Amino acid sequence: MEDRKQAIVTVERGRLAEIALHLRDDEKFDMLSDLTAVDWPKREKRFDVVLNLYSFTKNERLRVKAWAADGEEVPSLVGVWPVANWLEREAFDMFGIVFAGHPGLTRILLPEEWQGYPLRKDYDILQQDTAWVRENLGIESGQ
Amino acid sequence: MGAGEFGNRERAVKRVAAEPETEGETTLSSEATTENKTLLGADELIINMGPQHPSTHGVLRVKLKLDGERVIGSECIIGYLHRGVEKIGENRTYQQFAPYVDRMDYVAAVSNGLGYCEAIEKLLVVEAPPRARVIRTILTELQRIASHLLWLGTHALDIGALTPLFYCMREREEILKIFEKYCGARLTTHAFRIGGLQYEAYDTLEKDVERFCKDFESRVAEYETLLTQNRIWIGRTKGVGILTAEDAIAFGVTGPVLRASGVKWDLRKAAPYAAYDQYKFEIPVGTTGDTYDRYLVRMEEMRQSRLICLQAIENIPAGPILAKVGKVLKPPPGEVYHAIEAPKGELGYYVVSDGTVQPYRVRIRPPSFINLQAFDRMVRGHLVADVVAIIGTIDIVLGEVDR
Numbered sequence: 001m002e003d004r005k006q007a008i009v010t011v012e013r014g015r016l017a018e019i020a021l022h023l024r025d026d027e028k029f030d031m032l033s034d035l036t037a038v039d040w041p042k043r044e045k046r047f048d049v050v051l052n053l054y055s056f057t058k059n060e061r062l063r064v065k066a067w068a069a070d071g072e073e074v075p076s077l078v079g080v081w082p083v084a085n086w087l088e089r090e091a092f093d094m095f096g097i098v099f100a101g102h103p104g105l106t107r108i109l110l111p112e113e114w115q116g117y118p119l120r121k122d123y124d125i126l127q128q129d130t131a132w133v134r135e136n137l138g139i140e141s142g143q
Numbered sequence: 144m145g146a147g148e149f150g151n152r153e154r155a156v157k158r159v160a161a162e163p164e165t166e167g168e169t170t171l172s173s174e175a176t177t178e179n180k181t182l183l184g185a186d187e188l189i190i191n192m193g194p195q196h197p198s199t200h201g202v203l204r205v206k207l208k209l210d211g212e213r214v215i216g217s218e219c220i221i222g223y224l225h226r227g228v229e230k231i232g233e234n235r236t237y238q239q240f241a242p243y244v245d246r247m248d249y250v251a252a253v254s255n256g257l258g259y260c261e262a263i264e265k266l267l268v269v270e271a272p273p274r275a276r277v278i279r280t281i282l283t284e285l286q287r288i289a290s291h292l293l294w295l296g297t298h299a300l301d302i303g304a305l306t307p308l309f310y311c312m313r314e315r316e317e318i319l320k321i322f323e324k325y326c327g328a329r330l331t332t333h334a335f336r337i338g339g340l341q342y343e344a345y346d347t348l349e350k351d352v353e354r355f356c357k358d359f360e361s362r363v364a365e366y367e368t369l370l371t372q373n374r375i376w377i378g379r380t381k382g383v384g385i386l387t388a389e390d391a392i393a394f395g396v397t398g399p400v401l402r403a404s405g406v407k408w409d410l411r412k413a414a415p416y417a418a419y420d421q422y423k424f425e426i427p428v429g430t431t432g433d434t435y436d437r438y439l440v441r442m443e444e445m446r447q448s449r450l451i452c453l454q455a456i457e458n459i460p461a462g463p464i465l466a467k468v469g470k471v472l473k474p475p476p477g478e479v480y481h482a483i484e485a486p487k488g489e490l491g492y493y494v495v496s497d498g499t500v501q502p503y504r505v506r507i508r509p510p511s512f513i514n515l516q517a518f519d520r521m522v523r524g525h526l527v528a529d530v531v532a533i534i535g536t537i538d539i540v541l542g543e544v545d546r
Contacts, residue, residue, distance in 0.1 A: 034491055034506070052508070056408060082393045082394055086516045118230055119229060
């Protein structure tokens with residue numbers, strides 16, 4: 001698929017690790033420049049996990065997408081590109097996507113005890129974990 | 144040179160005494176790859192550095208696992224400055240979100256703004272007029288110099304050289320004055336608009352830039368006399384925090400840190416944006432990938448930025464400064480990834496549009512966040528005093544790490 005002259009491929013979630021290895025070793029996409037997710041709550045499989053690959057030898061970018069439903073595990077790519085470690089933790093932190101095989105999947109930007117996943121579409125912009133805020137900051141609300 | 148070679152080391156040890164580890168059990172995520180055996184069988188010590196530590200450049204907290212003076216593992220704890228920028232982006236219109244991106248890497252606001260504006264332009268399939276592109280290039284290169292100057296000053300200060308900070312601030316001030324004259328703001332400039340520029344360049348912009356560039360050549364030489372051959376500086380930076388090219392690519396490191404490891408890659412050449420395809424400049428690379436190399440690379444980059452500015456003011460095309468984009472922006476549904484070479488590395492914007500006035504998703508690929516991940520790899524085996532040197536050399540801005 002192409003969008004504004006950018007190459008995008010959608011792959012099956014289960015085969016993501018295998019495809020990632022193929023892309024790294026055979027297609028020379030040696031750098032994972034970004035890994036993120038997009039939430040489409042109306043879709044049956046609500047999350048797009050988006051990998052942004054770059055090849056130094058070919059000077060090309062490729063976007064790889066895999067769909068995942070809420071609660072479905074996505075294979076971790078830390079073994080393929082070590083940079084995925086923090087990026088997957090961020091996606092877990094913000095969307096609650098679980099990456100199977102990740103060495104330490106914990107929240108990275110939000111506090112460890114925070115409830116909810118802020119970048120999901122059903123998480124309102126004014127919403128917050130009021131119990132956490134009250135307990136740890138000693139205030140009723142940040143607003 | 145200000146503090147002696149051992150100044151930082153003493154301070155670090157004192158902090159251990161003053162701040163006993165409050166958390167009883169500390170698990171390091173990196174433990175799996177750390178050698179658990181310590182030299183002479185001494186006990187491991189876990190100390191906490193930051194978030195309120197002057198040399199962590201903001202609110203970075205690092206847990207260090209020590210064997211005596213030697214670091215055998217580390218864990219960065221970030222998020223103290225998290226403001227949910229990406230969430231805010233989904234709840235603002237395209238134009239409304241533009242000023243927010245300046246608050247990420249707040250010492251290089253112009254570069255952030257350029258990346259965002261160009262990403263949205265790509266999404267709208269419009270192009271900024273040539274005049275706007277050249278002025279954008281000039282301001283962005285000045286911003287790169289300003290960002291590198293702040294890095295140099297604070298990095299040298301961390302290591303114990305007090306003098307360069309004052310020199311760097313002096314030149315940075317000149318750049319900020321140009322920004323102030325151009326758009327009224329010094330730090331969070333919001334200098335560009337989607338589709339081009341909001342303001343026409345003021346009458347003496349070329350002259351101001353030219354004057355700055357003329358002076359700046361000797362100023363860089365001045366910094367180099369303070370540091371490049373300085374024995375203490377060499378002792379504190381050479382061989383410290385080595386990152387090989389393979390590691391750098393595997394960890395997704397970009398910008399001067401990658402180039403110091405010997406990878407000749409710069410987005411201004413690899414995927415030219417703004418008006419960079421019109422100018423001649425070199426990409427400096429290092430050989431060993433240590434702190435000293437990263438220092439040399441950034442020094443040379445400042446010189447190259449100066450050359451780009453001088454070429455750009457030679458010929459600023461006349462014409463409109465804003466493309467026809469309309470007052471209400473409704474990009475057609477779709478998505479775009481646009482990356483620029485920010486002073487810290489690849490700054491990417493991944494924007495998804497659903498055809499409304501607000502972005503469906505704005506993902507920011509922050510260079511500092513990803514470069515910081517390689518910190519653990521760089522710090523292992525070094526002394527506590529080198530930790531501040533390595534934090535400084537990655538050149539992180541926590542506003543961008545935490546967003």
